[in-house]
Amino acid sequence: MIPLRISVLLLFVALRSTYGGNTQEFQSSEGTEQEFIYLNRERRAAAAESHDKCTYTFIVPQQRVTGAICVNSKEQEPVYETRVHKQEVELLNSELLKQKRQIEALQQMVEVDGGIVNEVKLLRKESRNMNSRVTQLYMQLLHEIIRKRDNALELSQLENKVLNQTAEMLQLTNKYKDLEHKYQHLASLASNQSIVIAQLEEHCKKTPPVQTKPIAQPPQQPNKVYNPPNYNRINQIATNEIQGDQNLKVLPPPLPTMPLFTSNSNTTDKPSGPWKDCLQALEDGHDTSSIYLVKPENTNRLMQVWCDQRHDPGGWTVIQRRLDGSVNFLRNWETYKHGFGNIDGEYWLGLENIYWLTNKDNYKLLVTMEDWSGRKVFAEYASFRLEPESEYYKLRLGRYHGNAGDSFTWHNGKQFTTLDRDHDVYSGNCAHYQKGGWWYNACAHSNLNGVWYRGGHYRSRYQDGVYWAEFRGGSYSLKKVVMMIRPNPNTFH
Numbered sequence: 001m002i003p004l005r006i007s008v009l010l011l012f013v014a015l016r017s018t019y020g021g022n023t024q025e026f027q028s029s030e031g032t033e034q035e036f037i038y039l040n041r042e043r044r045a046a047a048a049e050s051h052d053k054c055t056y057t058f059i060v061p062q063q064r065v066t067g068a069i070c071v072n073s074k075e076q077e078p079v080y081e082t083r084v085h086k087q088e089v090e091l092l093n094s095e096l097l098k099q100k101r102q103i104e105a106l107q108q109m110v111e112v113d114g115g116i117v118n119e120v121k122l123l124r125k126e127s128r129n130m131n132s133r134v135t136q137l138y139m140q141l142l143h144e145i146i147r148k149r150d151n152a153l154e155l156s157q158l159e160n161k162v163l164n165q166t167a168e169m170l171q172l173t174n175k176y177k178d179l180e181h182k183y184q185h186l187a188s189l190a191s192n193q194s195i196v197i198a199q200l201e202e203h204c205k206k207t208p209p210v211q212t213k214p215i216a217q218p219p220q221q222p223n224k225v226y227n228p229p230n231y232n233r234i235n236q237i238a239t240n241e242i243q244g245d246q247n248l249k250v251l252p253p254p255l256p257t258m259p260l261f262t263s264n265s266n267t268t269d270k271p272s273g274p275w276k277d278c279l280q281a282l283e284d285g286h287d288t289s290s291i292y293l294v295k296p297e298n299t300n301r302l303m304q305v306w307c308d309q310r311h312d313p314g315g316w317t318v319i320q321r322r323l324d325g326s327v328n329f330l331r332n333w334e335t336y337k338h339g340f341g342n343i344d345g346e347y348w349l350g351l352e353n354i355y356w357l358t359n360k361d362n363y364k365l366l367v368t369m370e371d372w373s374g375r376k377v378f379a380e381y382a383s384f385r386l387e388p389e390s391e392y393y394k395l396r397l398g399r400y401h402g403n404a405g406d407s408f409t410w411h412n413g414k415q416f417t418t419l420d421r422d423h424d425v426y427s428g429n430c431a432h433y434q435k436g437g438w439w440y441n442a443c444a445h446s447n448l449n450g451v452w453y454r455g456g457h458y459r460s461r462y463q464d465g466v467y468w469a470e471f472r473g474g475s476y477s478l479k480k481v482v483m484m485i486r487p488n489p490n491t492f493h
Contacts, residue, residue: 163432167330167419170328170330171331171332171335173328174327174328174331174340178340181342271284273292273293273294273295274292274293274294274295274302275292275293275294275295276294276295276296276297276360276361277294277296277315277317277357277361277486277487278292278294278305278307278308278309278314278315278316278317278486279314279315279317279486279487280315281307281309281315282307282309282314282315283315286307286309287309287314288309289306289307289308289309289310290306290307291304291305291306291307291343291344292304292305292306292307294317294357296356296357296360297360297361298360299356299360301353301356303349303350303353303356304343305317305318305319305343305349305353306318306321306343306344306347308482308484311366311368311484315486315487316366316484316485316486317349317357317484317485317486318349318482318483318484319348319349319353319354319357319483319484319485320347320348320349320448320449320481320482320483321341321345321346321347321481321482321483322346322448322449322452322466322478322480322481322482323345323346323479323480323481324345324346324452325346325452325453325454326342326345326346327340327341327342327345327346327347329348329435329436329437329449329450329451329452330419330431330435330436330437330451331418331419331437332418332419332420332421333418333420333421333437336348336350336351336416336418336437337350337351337352337389338350338352338353339353348449351386351389351393351416352389354386354393354485355385355386355387355388355389355393357485358384358385358386358485359385359386359388361487362383362487362488362489363383363384363385363485363486363487363488364380364381364382364383364384364398364485364486364487364488365380365381365383365384365397365483365484365485366378366379366380366483366484366485366486367379367380367402367404367408367448367468367481367482367483368480368481368482368484369404369468369471369478369480369481370478370479370480370481371456371471371472371476371478371479372455372456372478372479373456377402377403377404377471378402378403378404379400379402379404379405379406379407379408379468380400380401380402381397381398381399381400381408381409382398382399382400382401382488383396383397383398383488384396384397384398384485391415392415392416392421392423393415393416393439394413394414394415394416394439395411395412395413395414395415395416395439396412396413397409397411397412404468404470404471405468405469405470405471406470407445407446407468407469407470407471408445408446410441410445410446411438411439411440411441411444411445411446414439414440414441415439416437416438416439417429417430417431417437417438417439417440418431418437419431419432419437423440424440424441424442424443425441425442426440426441426442426443430442430443430444433462433463433464434447434450434462434463434464435450435451435462435464436449436450436451436464437449438450444463444469444474445468445469445470445474446467446468446469447463447464447465447466447467447474448466448468448481448483449466450464450465450466450467450477451464451465451466451477452465452466452477453465453466453477454477455477456472456476456477456478456479457475457476457477458475458476458477463475465477465478466478466481468481
């Protein structure tokens with residue numbers, strides 16, 4: 001029974017092997033490689049049939065081969081070919097792995113590059129935004145600059161308007177003061193005339209009839225122009241003003257009071273003037289510093305001047321004086337031409353008067369200065385004269401000597417400049433910055449007609465004080481300044 005079963009099983013295996021075809025399996029483990037070769041059962045069946053022998057096939061369980069494998073030499077070629085193909089496959093696998101790694105590396109690089117590209121795009125976008133913001137800020141800055149320039153121009157225009165209004169106000173104030181002084185002058189004249197008339201009437205009543213003839217003689221000279229014997233303090237108060245029209249006939253000063261008629265006392269026979277200058281008045285015996293009537297030689301021009309007879313050697317005609325800041329020297333051309341101020345205080349004689357005085361004789365100029373600590377200095381110039389108005393009163397100076405330093409020669413040969421007449425060599429108007437009228441160059445080493453500041457050192461946008469640069473500098477306003485002239489026969493033009 002058992003042999004029958006074995007034969008049936010063998011037949012079944014044979015049939016299965018006939019239709020099963022060829023199978024090959026290759027297995028590999030971690031340490032070794034084993035090959036199981038299942039030969040072609042058809043070949044074996046054919047071989048079995050050719051030998052006409054029974055073949056037995058045993059099916060045994062597969063087990064892992066760990067030792068060496070013996071291969072039939074007849075079947076070496078398929079094994080070798082398989083090995084060759086396997087090596088090629090391994091090479092291809094390794095190459096594919098390399099390519100895969102390279103592809104992965106490239107993918108990583110592409111991913112990194114993509115991130116960088118995105119970052120670059122973001123940076124470019126931010127840069128464009130920043131550029132637009134900077135452009136906006138720049139435009140805002142430009143608008144702000146333009147607005148500030150407009151504001152600066154408006155401010156400058158307002159400053160000019162304020163300066164003009166201030167100048168006009170000062171001019172009106174000075175005109176009012178001038179009118180007030182004239183009124184006081186006329187009032188004092190009327191009062192003195194009334195007093196003199198009353199005294200004469202009283203004197204006539206008390207005088208015996210025998211003495212009426214000598215007393216009545218003075219009124220018999222109405223056609224003769226009255227010339228004052230001298231100008232005392234009463235005359236100073238009554239005529240404390242520069243004449244507005246120098247071509248008018250001289251008016252008689254306030255008549256003296258009764259002492260003229262008291263008795264036959266000794267009277268000095270001093271010439272009563274007018275004199276050609278203060279030196280002639282001094283030579284005629286008038287040695288008191290006061291107001292005198294002056295008439296330059298060969299002219300019909302009469303002018304009132306202050307004569308300084310005390311400053312050695314006397315005979316000085318004062319043409320300018322600064323001492324308390326009571327008079328504003330920021331004036332126009334016409335005012336500087338005719339003169340302004342108070343003769344016994346701060347005043348300017350007038351360019352036209354100075355011209356007529358200095359062109360009829362050889363004159364020297366003396367400038368005395370005093371600072372706020374009481375120090376006094378002087379600057380003297382051997383010759384001094386002005387050109388006519390057609391030359392804008394051009395300055396002509398001689399050599400210098402003194403202890404104040406020479407701050408006036410720099411102005412020699414320069415024309416006179418005021419706020420409304422610009423004749424300096426500066427591109428702007430120096431009178432606007434120096435706040436006065438002067439023979440400006442570009443602009444001033446001396447500015448004696450500037451603003452009178454109290455205390456010496458001053459703060460101002462410009463150097464506009466009363467200064468002499470060689471004495472205390474341009475930022476120090478002097479306390480007192482006097483400009484006066486005197487004939488100098490040893491000097492020729």
